[in-house]
Amino acid sequence: MKLFILYTTILFTILFAVSCSEVNDNDLVNEPDLYKLGEFTDNGFTVEAWAERPPSTGFNQLYFEVHEDGVRLDRPHIYLTPMMHMEGHSHASPFDEPDHHRDDTHDLYKAWAIFTMPSGMMGSWELQITVHDEDHSGFEFSGVIEIEVEDSKRVKTFISENEERYVLTWIEPADPETGLNDLKIALHKRESMMNFPPVLNANFDFEPWMPSMDHGSGNNVNPIHEGNGFYSGQVNFNMTGDWELRIRITLDEEDLGEHIFELNF
Amino acid sequence: MRDHFAITSVITLLIFLLNIPAFCFQNESTFSGILIDAVSDEPVQGAHLYFEGIGNGTVSDDNGEFSLAFPADEATLIISHVAYTQLRTKIFKDSTETDQVILLQPVRIGSNELIVSAGRFTQAWSGIYSSAKTRPVEDHMASISGLDMVSRANFAKDPVIRGLRDGRVNVMIDGMRMTPACVDGMDPVTAYVEADNLQSIQITRGQEAHPIASTAPGGTVNFAMARPILNSGFSGSAESGYHSVSHQHLVQSALSYGDERWAVRLSGTYRHAGDLMAGNHSRIQGSGLKKGNLFTSFLFKPNELHEFSLRYIGDFAGKIGYPKLLMDTRRADAHIAGLEHTWNRASQRIHSITTNLYINRVEHWMDDYDRDVTVREVMPDMFMPMYGETQTAGITSLLNASSGSHLINFKLDAWSVDAFADMAMEPVNPGVSEMYLVNLGDVSQRNISVGGSYRYFTNNGWILGVNGQAEAGSNRIREKSAIATYRAEYPGLDDLEPFTLGYLVGLSAEKVISEQFQAGFRVSDGQRLPDHMERYGYYIYQPLDGFFYYGNPALNTERSSQAELFLNIGNDHSRLNGSTSVWVNRMDRYIAGNRIEGLFKRFENMGSAILTGFEADINYRFNPKWMGGLSASYVRGHHYQADEPLPMIPPLKGSLFLQRESELISLESRLRWAASQNRIAEQNSLETSTGGYTLLDVFTSVQPHRNITLRLGIENILNRFYTDHLSVNAMPGAGRNVQAGIRLLF
Structure with missing residues (x-):
């Protein structure tokens, strides 16, 4: 009897140790403090998509998680295509593939997409996602997550x-405040319905303006290119209310016109 | 480096002053005594005593006591005080070393008069109106030479001294600082005091003034509060007045009681006015007002050495129309309180130490809800309710000392201002969002200054004076969006909360030339610290030039170097008296608005400006009842960097009066005149030329019983339409105004 008890104890200890070495807490899926876009499951593999806020036209920071039966996969290769299906045709939008490494903040795979129009009568958006392992030797699966995109008036196609x-x-300021705000904008060229390469050498001349007050503000900094089609500057809002961001773009001495974003805070 | 030199100089000066008594005072025969009010039997403090032609002088302490060196066998002692008839009496050698009681006759019939003094002299005109408690404060100040008033409405004019105003003029209540809450200047200090609150209005012109100097280059206006009187028993007054030009009704009442150790006075004033009628029967729509004022003062004197005085003014205004500005005052509340302790005879040579602890709070609401905002040019199609609040607190301590012919004053002044103001912009179109900004984002100033003055009366008729002041100020801004705004406006500025030093040094010399003439000069050099509006005011609309102003935390001090020559003739009670001053004021690092873009200006130190001018008053008493006089003043200002005249400079102006005073019927006629002003700042303001004008006034006062006074007066008899050059947006002056009043004493 003593031998049985000893045997059982050793067996459970080994089993517990083995189980801990294979699935620890870090491998379990956690619910991040983000807005969930949706998920799909294919052959036991599940992809979950998240965003920092409900998706809207313009720039959206996206996050992905891949797990198999609740256990997170490490370093999967995730391929993303945001796709708008309209009557008679479909098109993509500017986007970036998810990283191969988890981000520090949410411990998820980070990507972004710029939705160029809202969901509605004109069409609907979906995220087309394909996942395979690092060397294509193991799993590969695909699926879509349908999303509703609200209109934010933060993107212009011209x-x-x-x-x-x-x-x-x-892109920024996402939540404008009185005073000096970081300004971030992006410019992409639509070469085809599926291809939106970044514009790397545009020049911006912008002015914030209050139409109802008929004045702007001082000490603004024109955006300059910081990489991958993203441009950074600073904008000064000296009071709350209705503002316009008046942005004039030149590219290789070609005037791409003045474009106005309206905002209210 | 300059600041360092200035501070070192001031400290050296103070050390010198502190040591003067040790090596200067000598054992001489002395003449000592006490000055007593002949009516109330109260001691008279603050009277100036000196020996004619010898110069030795002193000031009576809070017990009316004095002690004066007497080096001659025989001399004429002159005792002067703005509230009493000047006394001249012969003193002989054998009368020294003995305490003498000297009675002084109050200069006025009653004891409730408001005394307005500028420099050495009491305002001579409208003496018959000095006890009218229902008369607006600014009317009492109206004809002081060198003092002008900015008019924004039929209410609360802002004092301008020698062409300078706002932060360049110290406007105080009983030595207490007060900070208006309206960022658009609609509530100057005069908005919160009534004549009933005051015993006197003391005006000094220029930054070098005795007993204590001020770094405000324009000068100082001090509204000294009325005090209850010990041993006075129960007394009271009631007064009612009417001004036809605005259908203004005024009522005032006061009740007081004085015991041996304590006294109290409680009073209130209410006035209500409709639209002002300018000359030629032109109505200024929306210029009415209503406000009430409550004043109480408590005096406690536990013993002969100590005295406590607690004062409170509560001023509550309803709607006040500013038809020439964008908005009207909807409501304004002010609470002003001070506790003063006077320590008499703190030592043999220190006559008194007066310490005043005070706090006041002002709240001001204004809006344009009663206006048609769709038709105006500035910020059309939106309402702009604005709110402002300030809290000012401080402590002052003034030490008076003298020995023989040496007079010394020291003053410690520490004060703080906390201010907040904001505005919303509510578009008429509901499709446009409301806007909001902070005009003063929880800003504060903490200032401390130490100063002193010394006067020496020489044996050959000279009065030599020196004074100095050192001031340090720190600034803070705390509201989050205001900080963000200023970070955005001044991205290269590391420190939004600068620490600043200022100073003032002054020298004066007066010579008693003869019994009738006294002449002298004053020179001074000082640096004024920028005020909280100049540092942190944001998006402040200035109707003078139509620009929106931004404050500038990086402002440097503004330097003012002044010189003045003056000649005095006679005194308040001589047949012929008068004074004239010629002065020049050079200002460096002159703080003004510099256009940055569009409709915006930013306060900056903008090079140099120079102001120069003169004041002249001459009065002649034909006989004990009849008196006449004339006055004139002129200011010329030029801003070198802008290469044009300084804006809002008063034109050549003056007055001529003739009055008859008697116990039963008093009469006065007055001619007020101003020349045209064509020297205007065309490039940097919206200032326009104004024409000259001449106005004729008559007043009469009848006293059928010693407790009843009836008054009737007509101002601007010819109903001339005129515009004072300092009125904002050409606000016209009052047309013909028939004013009547009755005052009862009990």
Whole structure:
């Protein structure tokens, strides 16, 4: 009897130790403090998509998690395509593939997408996602997550005099405050319905303006390119209320026109 | 480096002053005594005593006592005080070393008069109105030479001294600082005091003034509060007045009681006015007002050495129309309180130490809800309710000392201002969002200054004076969005909360030329610390030039170097008296608005400006009843950097009066005149030229019984339409105004 008790104890100890070494707490899926866009499951693998806020037109920071039966996969390769299906055709939008490493803040795979139009009668958005392991030797699965995109008026698509199509996105300040705010905008060129490369050498001349007060503000800093089609500057809002961000763009000495974002805070 | 030199100089000066008594005072025969009010039997403090032609002088302490060196066998002692008839009496050698009681006759019939003094002299005109408690304060101040008033409405004018105003003029209540709450200047200090609150209005012109100097280059206006009187028993008054030009009704009542150790006075004033009628029967729509004022003062004197005085003014205004500005005052509340302790005869040579602890709080609401905002040019199609509040607290301590012919004053002044103001912009179109900004984002100033003055009366008729002051100020801004705003406006500025030093040094010399003439000069050099509006005011609309002003935390001090020559003739009670001053004021690092873009200006130190001018008053008493006089003043200002005249400089102006005073019927006629002003700042303001004008006034006062006074007067008899050059947006002056009043004493 003593031998049985000893045997059982050793067995459970070994089993417990083994189980701990295979699935620890870090491998379990946690619920992040983010807005959940949706998920799909294929052959036991699940992809969950998250965003910092409900998706809207313009720039959206996205996050992904991949797990198999509740156990997170490490370093999966995730391929993302935001796709708008309209009557008779579909198109993508500017986006960035998810990182191969988890981000420090949410411990998820981070990506971004710029939705160029809202969901509605014109069409609907979905995130097309494909996942495989690091060396294509193991799993591979695909699926879509349908999302509703609200209109934020933070993105402009326009055609230049040279018949080129561009996507201008106002990213920051996301929550404007009185005083000096970081300004971040992005410019992408639409080469095809699926291809939106960043514009790397545009020049911006912008002015914040209050139409109802008929004045602007001083000490603004024009955005300059910081990489991958993103431009950073500073904007000064000297009071709350209705403002316009008046942005004039030149590219290789071509005037791409003045574009106005309206905001109210 | 300059600041360092200035501080070192001031400290050296103070050390010198502190040591003067040790090596200067000598054992001489002395003449000592006590000055007593002949009516109330109260001691008279603050009277100036000196020997004619010898110069030795002193000031009576709070017990009316004095002690004066007497080096001659025989001399004429002159005792002067603005509230009493000047006394001249022969003193002989054998009368020294003995305490003498000297009675002084109050200069006025009653004891409730408001005394307005500028420099050496009491305002001579409208003496018959000095006891009218229902008369607006600014009317009592109206004809002081060198003092002008900025008019924004039919209410609360802002004093301008020698062409300077706002932060360049100290406007105080009983030595207490007070900070208006309206960022658009609609509530100057005069908005919160009534004549009933005051015993006197003391005006000094220029920064070098005895007993204590001020770094405010324009000068000082001090509204000295009325005090209850010990041993007076029960007394009271009631007064009612009417001004036809605005259908203004005024009522005032006071009740007081004085015992041997304590006295109290409680009073109230209410006035209510409709639209002002300018000359030629032109109505200024929306210029009415209503306000009430409560004043109480408590005096406690536990023994002969100590005295406590507690004062409170509560002023509550309803709607006050400012038809020439963008908005009207909707409501304004002020609470002003001070506790003063006087320590008499603190030592043999220190006559008194007066310490005043005070606090006041002002709240001001204004809006344009009663206006048609769709038709105006500035910020059309939106309402702009604004709120402002300030809290000012401080402590002052003034030490008076003398020995023989040496007079010394020291003053410690520490004060703080906390201010907040904001505005909303509510578009008429509901599709446009409301806007909001903070004009003063929880800003504060903490200042401390130490100063002193010394006067020496020489044996050959010279009065030599020196004074100095050192001031330090720190600034803070605390409201989050205001900090963000200023960070945005001044991205290269590391310190939004600068610490600043200022100073003032002054020298004066007066010579008693003869019994009738006294001449002298004053020179001074000082640096004024920028005020909280100049540092942190944001988006402040200035109707004078139509620009919105931004404060500037990086402002440097403003330097003022002044010189003045003056000549005095006679005194308040001589047949012929008068004074004239010629002065020049050079200002460096002159703080003014510099256009930055569009409709915006920023306060900056903008080079140099120079102001120069003169004041002249001459009065002649034909006989004990009849008296006449004339006055004139002129200011010329030029801003070198802008290369044009300084804005809002008063034109050549003056007055001429003739009055008859008697116990039964008093009469006065007055001619007020101003020349046209064509020297205007065309480039940097919206200032326009104004024409000259001449106005004729008559007043009469009848006293059928010693407790009843009836008054009737007509101002601007010819009903001339005129605009004072300092009125904002050409606010016209009052047309013909028939004013009547009755005052009862019991």
